[in-house]
Amino acid sequence: MEQPNKLGYFGDYGGRFVPETLMAALLELEEGYKNALKDAAFKSELKRLLSTYVGRPTPLYFAKSLTSKYRGAQIYLKREDLAHTGAHKINNCIGQGLLARRMNKKRIIAETGAGQHGVAVATIASLFNQSCVIYMGIEDMKRQAPNVARMNLLGADVIPVDSGSQTLKDATNEAIRDWVTNVETTHYIIGSTVGPHPYPKLVRDFQAVIGRETKIQIKRQINRLPDQIIACVGGGSNSLGMFYPFIKDKSVKLTGVESSGNGLNTHLHAATLTKGKPGVLHGSFSYLLQDKFGQVKTSHSIAAGLDYPGVGPEHSFLKDQSRVNYVSVTDKEALSAFIELTETEGIIPALESSFALAYAKKIAPTLSKKYVLVVNLSGRGDKDLANDEVASLINKRLKARQKKGRE
Amino acid sequence: MNNHLPISISNVFEKLRKNNKKALMPYLTAGYPDEKTFIKLLKEIIKNGADMVEIGIPFSDPLADGKTIQSSSQIALQNGTNINRIFQQLGELENRYKVPLIIMSYYNPVLQYGISKFLKKSKTAGGFGLLIPDMIPDEGIAIEDKCRTFGVDLIYLLAPTSSAQRRQLILKRSQGFVYLVSVAGVTGARKSLPGKLNRWITQIKKESRLPVCVGFGISDLTQAKSVVRVADGVIIGSAIIDIIKKSSGSQEVVSNVGRFIGKIRKGMDNVKS
Numbered sequence: 001m002e003q004p005n006k007l008g009y010f011g012d013y014g015g016r017f018v019p020e021t022l023m024a025a026l027l028e029l030e031e032g033y034k035n036a037l038k039d040a041a042f043k044s045e046l047k048r049l050l051s052t053y054v055g056r057p058t059p060l061y062f063a064k065s066l067t068s069k070y071r072g073a074q075i076y077l078k079r080e081d082l083a084h085t086g087a088h089k090i091n092n093c094i095g096q097g098l099l100a101r102r103m104n105k106k107r108i109i110a111e112t113g114a115g116q117h118g119v120a121v122a123t124i125a126s127l128f129n130q131s132c133v134i135y136m137g138i139e140d141m142k143r144q145a146p147n148v149a150r151m152n153l154l155g156a157d158v159i160p161v162d163s164g165s166q167t168l169k170d171a172t173n174e175a176i177r178d179w180v181t182n183v184e185t186t187h188y189i190i191g192s193t194v195g196p197h198p199y200p201k202l203v204r205d206f207q208a209v210i211g212r213e214t215k216i217q218i219k220r221q222i223n224r225l226p227d228q229i230i231a232c233v234g235g236g237s238n239s240l241g242m243f244y245p246f247i248k249d250k251s252v253k254l255t256g257v258e259s260s261g262n263g264l265n266t267h268l269h270a271a272t273l274t275k276g277k278p279g280v281l282h283g284s285f286s287y288l289l290q291d292k293f294g295q296v297k298t299s300h301s302i303a304a305g306l307d308y309p310g311v312g313p314e315h316s317f318l319k320d321q322s323r324v325n326y327v328s329v330t331d332k333e334a335l336s337a338f339i340e341l342t343e344t345e346g347i348i349p350a351l352e353s354s355f356a357l358a359y360a361k362k363i364a365p366t367l368s369k370k371y372v373l374v375v376n377l378s379g380r381g382d383k384d385l386a387n388d389e390v391a392s393l394i395n396k397r398l399k400a401r402q403k404k405g406r407e
Numbered sequence: 408m409n410n411h412l413p414i415s416i417s418n419v420f421e422k423l424r425k426n427n428k429k430a431l432m433p434y435l436t437a438g439y440p441d442e443k444t445f446i447k448l449l450k451e452i453i454k455n456g457a458d459m460v461e462i463g464i465p466f467s468d469p470l471a472d473g474k475t476i477q478s479s480s481q482i483a484l485q486n487g488t489n490i491n492r493i494f495q496q497l498g499e500l501e502n503r504y505k506v507p508l509i510i511m512s513y514y515n516p517v518l519q520y521g522i523s524k525f526l527k528k529s530k531t532a533g534g535f536g537l538l539i540p541d542m543i544p545d546e547g548i549a550i551e552d553k554c555r556t557f558g559v560d561l562i563y564l565l566a567p568t569s570s571a572q573r574r575q576l577i578l579k580r581s582q583g584f585v586y587l588v589s590v591a592g593v594t595g596a597r598k599s600l601p602g603k604l605n606r607w608i609t610q611i612k613k614e615s616r617l618p619v620c621v622g623f624g625i626s627d628l629t630q631a632k633s634v635v636r637v638a639d640g641v642i643i644g645s646a647i648i649d650i651i652k653k654s655s656g657s658q659e660v661v662s663n664v665g666r667f668i669g670k671i672r673k674g675m676d677n678v679k680s
Contacts, residue, residue, distance in 0.1 A: 007545070017514050017541045019471045021566035021591050023573060163477060164467065176470045181592040183568060280515040280541070281468060293489045294519030295467040 003314065008197020008284075011320060013313035016196040018283045022176075025183045030198045032103045042098060049094050050209065053127070054084045056091075058210075060217035060374070065344040073367035075360055076226065077347070077377045078214050080238065087350065087379030088210060088238045089120040089191060095206035097124035100187035107186040109133045111175040113140055113168030113234070114305035114352060115147025116379050117191030122156035132156040135174040137167040140304045145386040165298040168234075168308045172282050192235025193312030196283030200312050207241025214374060215245055222372060228253040231376040232355040233273070233326065234306035236315045238378035243324060253325065256315065257359045259301035260328035268300035272311040273319050273326040286313040302331040302389060303351035305379075333358040335393060338381065350379035351387065416507050416535050416560050416583040419458050420618045420639060430584075430620060430640025431631075431672055432509065433647055434461040436479040437496075438488025440655050445483075446496055448651070451665040453506050456672030461538065461642060462497070464490060464512035471513075471540040473595030475645040475652070490520055490528075497532035509536035509562065509583075522550055526557040536560045536583045544580040551580065562586050567607065574614070584618040584639065587611060589625065596626035596645045600633070608637045628674040635675055643671065 003010045016026060036042040050056045058079045067075045080088040100108060108130045112118030118134040125132035134151055138160045141148050151158050164170040172194075179188040193200045193207075218226050229246060231239035233256040246252045261269035269275065272287050279288035281296055289297040289309035301307040318324040334351060337358035342348050349357060353376070360375050367373070384390050423430055433452045438445055449460060465480035465488055472480070497508065510529050517525045517539065529537065537559050542550065544563055554561040560583030565574060568591055578585060587608060589600055604621075612619050621634045622642030631641045650667055654660040 015546055016543065017546060018543065019540055019566070019588075020543055020564045020573070020577070021568050021588060023543060023545075023566075024568040024570055027570075164481075169468065173468050173470045177473070177593045180471065183591055279519060280513075282470070283541070288515075290515070290519065292519065294516035295484065296515070 003317065004197065004201055008201070010200070010314045010317035013278070013286050013316040014197055014200060014284050016283060017280045017285065018196045019180055021180050022183060022196070025179070026196055026198070028103065029099070032099055033198060033202055036099055036102055042102065046095060046098055050091065054090050054094060055082065056209065057213040057217070058082050060214055060221065062221070063345050066341060069340070069344050070361060070364035072364040072369065073371040073373045074369065075364060076218065076372065076374045078210060078242065078374060080210060080376060080378045081347070081349065081353070081380035085116070085120045085123050086382065087116040087120070088207060088241060089117040090123065091209055091241065092191065092203050092206040092237065093120040093124045093189060096187070096189045096202070097128050097130070100130065100189070101128050103187065105185060105187035107131045107133070107182065108189055109135070109175055109178050109186055110189045110191060111135045111168065111171040112191065113171065113307060114303065114350065115140065115144040115151070115383055116305065116350070118156070118158070119147050119150045119154070121189050122151045122154035125156060126154050133178065134158045135161050135171040135178070137161045137165065137171050139166040140168065140171070143387045144304055144383050147383045167304065169296065169299070169310070176282065192237040193240045193314060194235040194282055194284065194310060200284065200314055203237050204240045204244055204314060207237050208244045210238065210241040210376065211243060211245035214242065218372070218374065225249055225252050226372040226374045228255060228371070229374045229376070230255045230257060230356045230360055232257045232306060232352050232378060233311065233315060234270070234308050234352065235310070236312035238376055240312060240314055242376045247323060254323065255359065256324050256326045257355045258326060258328040259303055259306040259334070259355055260330050261300040261302070263330055264328060269328070270299035270301040270306050270308060271328040272309060273315060274328050276309070278316065281310045284313045286316045287311050287319070302334065302387070303355065305350070305352040306355065327359060329355050329358040329362070335389065337361050339393065339397070347377070348381040349377055350381045351384045351390070353378045414504065414507065416459065419507060420584065423458060429635035429638070429675055429678070430458045430618070431456060431668070431675060432459045432461055432620060432640055432642045433457050433668055434463060434511070434642060434644030436463040436465055436476060436483050436648060437493040438465060438483030438486050439479040439648070440482065440651055440660070441486055442488060442492065442496065444660060446500070447661045448664055449500070451661050452668045455665045455668040457506060457668060458640070459507050459509055461509040461511050461644070462493070462534070464493060464510065464516055466513040466516055469513060471593055473593040473645060475596070475648045476594050479648045479652070490516060490525070494528045494532045497534070500533070503533040507535035508533045509538055510534040511538045511540070514539050514541050522553050523557070526553055526559050530557050530559055534559065536562050538562045538586060540564065544576050547580065554582065564588050565611065567591050567601070574611070578615050578617070581617055584620050585611065585615050586642070587619055587621045587638070589621050589623045592623065594623055594645050596649060597624035600624060600630055605633065605637050608634070612637065628671050631671050632674055632678050635678055
């Protein structure tokens with residue numbers, strides 16, 4: 001059966017739990033999207049921009065050195081880090097930006113965690129001449145400072161959010177509050193496969209280009225489908241975009257990697273699907289980190305883009321269906337994968353993507369050399385150089401090198 | 408009147424209509440500024456003429472609320488308030504059935520507590536109405552059925568952005584009264600209300616079988632008087648929380664709120680509709 005159904009449900013998950021004020025806009029968006037899909041001009045403009053502006057298709061790269069280092073499965077990287085603005089987020093923003101233009105909404109708002117979505121939104125707002133406001137937790141503004149500068153340069157107003165956890169969850173609350181207030185003039189570009197219907201479907205559809213390309217590319221390179229695909233899961237847009245075109249290919253194992261932060265047995269993690277329980281946050285019913293009274297817990301991850309106590313409803317559905325296997329790795333494991341990809345392949349990955357890489361590192365040595373793993377490299381890591389832990393790691397390694405040089 | 412005989416929301420409106428009065432419905436965040444003062448405030452606003460009281464169950468992510476109610480919710484949660492304690496406190500009130508309480512909660516706390524258990528405890532504590540700001544009729548069928556079973560009115564919100572079709576849906580499915588959101592936006596005191604507001608209220612009143620009350624942004628007597636010229640009642644929330652915040656820590660917090668409610672009551676009762 002086609003997912004989601006008419007009411008926006010993926011099995012038991014999804015729906016629309018929003019203030020009535022937003023319903024007109026959600027229905028308008030649903031209708032607008034339906035019409036756009038029938039419009040040849042919309043489709044060709046989307047295709048043109050994805051190819052000549054974003055730089056698609058992004059390459060599928062065989063990471064030979066990393067493969068030799070881990071001595072096992074062959075590792076292929078889907079290079080979303082090479083897309084314009086440095087992450088997969090732009091795929092969705094081009095699509096939603098074009099929709100906003102069709103619906104004559106001249107003001108764009110968005111939430112951002114790592115800042116990659118915020119940068120992508122600011123970019124398309126500049127391209128389409130729309131005014132732009134980005135909500136970002138002050139904690140995230142600190143650890144992703146380079147992206148704040150990029151958004152400012154692109155002409156977006158970045159509004160610091162100081163409520164609650166001061167991260168993605170609260171930035172999303174604030175963006176929704178703005179939307180409720182300015183709904184008639186404003187389009188809200190949600191950055192992940194979360195939120196009320198039709199957002200989870202909309203974002204998935206615009207991101208599915210990742211998986212469609214990967215399927216063609218891997219067949220071209222190895223003449224068959226891969227054995228396993230790995231992607232990190234925060235809200236879940238890069239992973240769903242990658243997985244969706246492979247859902248029916250039952251021979252391909254799909255693995256979503258959550259952030260277990262300091263460890264699953266601590267309170268400091270963001271492993272929603274592993275440790276959460278279904279509930280309602282930000283307009284949809286899905287797995288959620290919460291206490292017994294339904295208060296949402298604060299998540300933790302070194303990767304701002306994974307630091308979210310909720311997850312997209314389609315992931316909850318795929319978990320219950322056992323079509324995707326959800327696992328988690330710690331901040332520490334992700335940091336070491338971050339360094340290793342940089343040193344072996346000369347690619348600085350985003351901290352978010354490093355969680356997927358860390359899981360590949362764990363399993364690759366246990367697998368045969370014929371086994372093919374595809375890792376979705378969802379973004380580049382330049383933005384993470386302002387992160388305190390990354391900066392001190394770089395410093396430590398630099399000192400060690402200097403010491404070695406002197407000896 | 409026998410104080411132990413539960414009166415329903417519709418009884419309240421019936422009585423008001425007979426006396427040619429309009430409903431005054433103040434809002435309090437449960438557990439704010441602390442649990443003891445909250446109960447004192449509740450008694451005081453009832454004493455000063457509230458017809459019903461909306462009680463907000465604090466939630467970690469109140470996305471329909473502005474800064475004022477957000478921060479009151481955060482403080483209440485930090486104080487250790489939870490649904491069990493709130494229902495227990497409300498249940499201990501004397502004369503608790505004299506003034507119906509409208510329980511306001513976001514959906515997730517109700518869902519996690521168990522809808523039936525929530526409604527049962529709510530009713531026992533005097534909660535005759537339930538208002539869920541992130542619940543729309545499209546998602547509400549299951550909870551409506553349970554509300555009927557427990558005799559709790561499920562109140563839906565109607566927004567200025569609602570289409571004619573959605574307006575029909577909401578008017579048909581609301582129980583108790585219809586809650587009109589005065590402006591597109593979150594809760595919070597506003598200096599002025601939209602010029603077209605009373606024309607809109609008049610239109611809704613023509614179509615509605617239920618009383619029509621207006622909330623969001625109503626912060627003073629002038630606004631309340633203007634609205635009840637056409638509406639059946641007003642909800643005042645953030646303005647009260649602001650007074651509590653400003654007099655926080657002082658002995659006068661309870662009397663300040665009481666005086667404010669008393670003034671609105673008196674002013675509203677002098678309005679000719």
